[in-house]
Amino acid sequence: MHSTHISIKSANENSKKRRGNPLKPAAQVHSNDHTEHYVHTSLPPQKFVKNSQNQVEGYPNLQKLFRLKEKHVARHATKPYGCRVNIDEMSSTLNNWIHSDKLVFEVVMIGCLTDNQFIYPLLTSLPIDRLISKPGFLFIWGSAQKINELTRLLQNDGWAKKFRKSEELVFIPVDKNSPFYPGLDDNDEALFEKMQWHCWMCITGTVRRATDGHLIHCNVDTDLNIESENLQNSAIPAHLYRIAENFSTATRRLHIIPARTGTETPVRMRPGWVIMSPDVILDNFDSVAYQAEIERLGTHLPPRSEIEALRPKSPTQRRGP
Amino acid sequence: MNCELLKYLIENHSGLLAPPISGRVADITTVFAMEEPKDSRATPDTKVWDDLVVIESISPGCLSFGNLETHQNTDATIEYIDVETLRIMMNVVEPGTYEVEDQESGKTVAKARKPDANLSLADRLDTVLESHAADTPNQQKLDRLQQALDVKPASHVLGRERASKFTPHAGFIPVCANKNHCSILSNIATISNNKVVAMDANKVQNADQDCPGLFKCALSKIHYIPNLKPQTDPSLGDCSYLDTCHKLNSCRYVHYLQYMPESLANTTAASVTHINEASTRNKHICLYTQGLNCSVASQSILPAQWIQCDVRKFDFNILGKFSVIVADPAWNIRMNLPYGTCNDSELADLPLDLLQHEGIIFLWVTGRAIEVGKTSLQKWGYQVCNEISWIKTNQLGRTIVTGRTGHWLNHSKEHLLVGVKGSANWLTRQSDIDLIVSASRETSRKPDELYGMIERLVGPHARKLEIFGRDHNTRPGWFTIGNQLNGDKVCELDVKMKYNRYLHKQGRSTSPRFSAVT
Numbered sequence: 001m002h003s004t005h006i007s008i009k010s011a012n013e014n015s016k017k018r019r020g021n022p023l024k025p026a027a028q029v030h031s032n033d034h035t036e037h038y039v040h041t042s043l044p045p046q047k048f049v050k051n052s053q054n055q056v057e058g059y060p061n062l063q064k065l066f067r068l069k070e071k072h073v074a075r076h077a078t079k080p081y082g083c084r085v086n087i088d089e090m091s092s093t094l095n096n097w098i099h100s101d102k103l104v105f106e107v108v109m110i111g112c113l114t115d116n117q118f119i120y121p122l123l124t125s126l127p128i129d130r131l132i133s134k135p136g137f138l139f140i141w142g143s144a145q146k147i148n149e150l151t152r153l154l155q156n157d158g159w160a161k162k163f164r165k166s167e168e169l170v171f172i173p174v175d176k177n178s179p180f181y182p183g184l185d186d187n188d189e190a191l192f193e194k195m196q197w198h199c200w201m202c203i204t205g206t207v208r209r210a211t212d213g214h215l216i217h218c219n220v221d222t223d224l225n226i227e228s229e230n231l232q233n234s235a236i237p238a239h240l241y242r243i244a245e246n247f248s249t250a251t252r253r254l255h256i257i258p259a260r261t262g263t264e265t266p267v268r269m270r271p272g273w274v275i276m277s278p279d280v281i282l283d284n285f286d287s288v289a290y291q292a293e294i295e296r297l298g299t300h301l302p303p304r305s306e307i308e309a310l311r312p313k314s315p316t317q318r319r320g321p
Numbered sequence: 322m323n324c325e326l327l328k329y330l331i332e333n334h335s336g337l338l339a340p341p342i343s344g345r346v347a348d349i350t351t352v353f354a355m356e357e358p359k360d361s362r363a364t365p366d367t368k369v370w371d372d373l374v375v376i377e378s379i380s381p382g383c384l385s386f387g388n389l390e391t392h393q394n395t396d397a398t399i400e401y402i403d404v405e406t407l408r409i410m411m412n413v414v415e416p417g418t419y420e421v422e423d424q425e426s427g428k429t430v431a432k433a434r435k436p437d438a439n440l441s442l443a444d445r446l447d448t449v450l451e452s453h454a455a456d457t458p459n460q461q462k463l464d465r466l467q468q469a470l471d472v473k474p475a476s477h478v479l480g481r482e483r484a485s486k487f488t489p490h491a492g493f494i495p496v497c498a499n500k501n502h503c504s505i506l507s508n509i510a511t512i513s514n515n516k517v518v519a520m521d522a523n524k525v526q527n528a529d530q531d532c533p534g535l536f537k538c539a540l541s542k543i544h545y546i547p548n549l550k551p552q553t554d555p556s557l558g559d560c561s562y563l564d565t566c567h568k569l570n571s572c573r574y575v576h577y578l579q580y581m582p583e584s585l586a587n588t589t590a591a592s593v594t595h596i597n598e599a600s601t602r603n604k605h606i607c608l609y610t611q612g613l614n615c616s617v618a619s620q621s622i623l624p625a626q627w628i629q630c631d632v633r634k635f636d637f638n639i640l641g642k643f644s645v646i647v648a649d650p651a652w653n654i655r656m657n658l659p660y661g662t663c664n665d666s667e668l669a670d671l672p673l674d675l676l677q678h679e680g681i682i683f684l685w686v687t688g689r690a691i692e693v694g695k696t697s698l699q700k701w702g703y704q705v706c707n708e709i710s711w712i713k714t715n716q717l718g719r720t721i722v723t724g725r726t727g728h729w730l731n732h733s734k735e736h737l738l739v740g741v742k743g744s745a746n747w748l749t750r751q752s753d754i755d756l757i758v759s760a761s762r763e764t765s766r767k768p769d770e771l772y773g774m775i776e777r778l779v780g781p782h783a784r785k786l787e788i789f790g791r792d793h794n795t796r797p798g799w800f801t802i803g804n805q806l807n808g809d810k811v812c813e814l815d816v817k818m819k820y821n822r823y824l825h826k827q828g829r830s831t832s833p834r835f836s837a838v839t
Binding site for chain 1 (some may be wrong): 368695
């Protein structure tokens with residue numbers, strides 16, 4: 001009490017002494033209007049988000065959690081598999097996996113950050129619910145327009161009964177020079193220039209946030225990611241994979257890319273994932289070897305106490321005395 | 322045009338692009354100077370660059386330059402030389418210099434780029450790995466087509482320019498991201514009652530010697546300096562709530578105070594006033610009024626209007642037609658929010674066709690309501706043409722990543738659906754992007770940036786309606802309705818007349834009902 005009083009007094013004296021102090025603090029708090037700034041300078045607002053390089057900046061516990069999870073996932077990952085298949089042969093290959101190889105995955109991601117994706121035809125041409133185990137998770141990435149078209153699926157009862165849309169994720173390129181700038185999507189009809197990619201996160205089967213910590217880790221990631229600058233040239237930013245890895249503890253993960261991405265943006269391999277694409281750089285998938293590897297690894301990551309202590313959890317209900 | 326240089330490029334293209342020169346303009350200048358006859362050696366270095374630019378401008382694409390971002394032509398490189406085009410160019414100046422294959426212009430280029438057969442296997446692999454699709458003539462053509470497609474129509478360019486002229490400046494002050502600066506300033510600052518009350522310029526100047534640039538940075542940027550208190554434990558990291566934390570006097574996490582010198586605030590404000598005054602003067606000679614009314618510069622804006630009412634029961638015929646509607650319904654998503662919520666069907670049943678023949682609508686949605694919102698828009702006759710994301714930031718300009726803000730994942734953004742009805746050719750499209758980055762405020766309060774975006778889209782005098790608005794949403798040029806507003810204020814005469822008639826009728830029809838109940 002006493003000390004603050006003195007400091008106010010001395011501060012007043014100081015400011016009186018240095019009338020011309022150029023560093024005298026302003027009384028008002030300033031806030032920038034990034035939308036107005038964009039209109040005048042063409043610098044997009046996401047450039048000024050301070051944590052786009054490190055999303056969990058300022059939160060040491062979350063940083064530690066991210067590091068631990070990354071290590072844990074890497075330790076229990078299958079070797080990277082690629083499966084090079086033409087788009088028109090995808091559904092027959094997948095049907096083959098379902099019916100004769102009896103393959104199933106807990107995490108299936110479909111699509112990447114390009115236009116011209118054939119997501120709807122793919123989803124409707126195969127029994128996707130038999131490819132995904134229960135509980136399982138489906139992530140579908142595409143332009144906002146493409147994702148919007150999928151609303152039709154939800155209106156179709158059969159599909160909506162099996163999959164519940166649980167979150168809508170967004171990925172934002174840092175500016176118009178980014179390889180992920182969705183330029184083609186920009187038609188003249190749009191009222192605003194498009195700067196984002198969308199993703200449906202769907203859940204099949206039953207998982208409970210409070211009790212199924214061995215299957216899912218909730219609230220680790222957020223539903224938004226801004227491109228960070230030091231990305232490798234690739235059709236898929238690593239963050240898209242990381243969200244799925246951080247959320248589900250499953251080790252069987254499949255990524256289907258029903259689009260040509262070309263040689264400019266290669267589809268890279270990722271440990272722990274089977275990647276099916278017409279342009280994936282390696283073609284090494286073998287279902288027998290894969291199943292043997294999963295047998296050895298287990299279908300889910302073993303729980304780790306350090307991660308359990310750090311990860312956000314639902315508040316437990318207090319019992320009465 | 323420098324014909325010697327042109328000839329030199331044609332004859333040595335493969336050597337110039339290969340290591341060690343690798344297309345560097347500075348090196349090409351030197352090598353070219355060595356080749357030249359002695360008498361003309363006096364050519365200044367910049368001349369070669371200028372000549373290259375001239376050659377490129379004669380036939381765009383015949384040379385492609387890299388490293389141009391730095392704007393220093395000394396760093397520039399040539400990434401590709403289209404020899405065939407250069408030969409044609411040379412033949413125009415001095416006919417017959419080269420034989421040109423007129424059909425397959427790509428052929429010669431391809432031949433020239435074919436790896437030499439006598440290279441070792443490893444070298445050939447290297448050349449394949451290093452080759453880039455952008456080097457191929459095909460890709461060059463595609464790039465040129467893409468360039469042509471990317472050209473925006475004049476209406477778009479003019480619209481954007483007008484939007485920028487009509488939008489008042491607000492004063493942008495950059496935020497310093499240097500953690501070191503912030504902690505040094507934190508040690509120097511006098512903090513009292515959670516405010517920076519003084520900053521000792523001499524001490525900052527002294528600290529500048531160890532940390533060059535600090536003083537200048539403090540003068541020109543905003544700094545967020547840690548507000549360390551006896552209970553603060555910096556190892557815990559930042560508070561999730563920062564400046565909105567209710568337990569400032571006991572919270573052990575780190576909080577921050579904004580520090581900016583008064584002089585910076587004053588100079589920014591002065592320059593903003595200056596710019597805005599100038600642009601108001603210029604507005605009066607606005608020649609491009611496409612989509613706006615022709616007296617756009619001089620006509621005054623209507624004052625804020627509002628009516629407190631239950632939107633679900635209100636007679637929309639009173640209000641007339643609007644160019645734009647904004648709605649932020651309190652969706653019933655099984656959360657305890659401090660206000661009444663509204664059912665899906667109640668919303669979808671709103672007779673929005675009474676409010677709009679042709680125009681646009683903005684609908685805030687969350688979670689499950691994204692799909693409900695899309696179906697409602699379709700039902701009302703709108704086509705979803707954009708989805709705007711509002712990226713919520715905190716005091717430090719970071720996205721919100723903590724606090725279990727969503728069920729499965731944390732939520733750092735909110736969705737705003739944009740629907741369009743009719744052909745609406747009067748809109749000024751694409752002056753803005755589909756993102757808003759702005760700090761989150763009280764529960765469910767949406768960013769004010771949206772009003773500016775809408776104004777650029779429909780013009781300042783278009784009729785604008787906000788449904789489910791609150792007192793903080795009322796503003797000049799807008800009509801606001803909602804049950805949480807205070808009273809009413811209507812100045813458009815026709816609306817006023819209809820509204821009075823409605824009130825009169827309401828009064829008559831409700832009073833007997835009251836007596837019947839009691």
